[in-house]
Amino acid sequence: LxxxxxxxxxxxxxxADAQAKVEEVKGEYQSQVQAASxxxxxxxxxxxEAQQEMVKAVKxxxxxxxxxxQIAQLAQYDTDLRERIQEKM
Structure with missing residues (x-):
């Protein structure tokens, strides 16, 4: 790790930027996924499609x-890292 x-x-x-964009994509696609259930x-x-959009958002x-x-995983266990991420959001 x-x-x-x-x-x-x-x-x-x-x-932090990528995470914000990924959340945005998730939000946009959530209603579409529910509509297609x-x-x-x-x-x-x-x-x-949502997956591809998220990958693109990160890239x-x-x-x-x-x-x-890797950063997402580390942030789950590392409070300092989480705080650093929060500061950038």
Missing amino acids: GDASDISDDEVKKF EDPEKAMEVQR DTGLDVRKYN
Whole structure:
């Protein structure tokens, strides 16, 4: 997993930006997924689309998805890192 101290302020900033965008995408697609709940195939398609949008949102900030996920995981256990992320939001 690595160590939160390996994560630069720049990466924390990018993560905060990416997370905000990912949440936005989730919000946008949530109603579409619910609307498609009668139609499992459509729901899957909408979720795939949402996934791609989230990946794009992360990449647009300059982070790769692996790094994004790593920071997200570390933040679950590391209060200092969480605080650093909060400061950038």
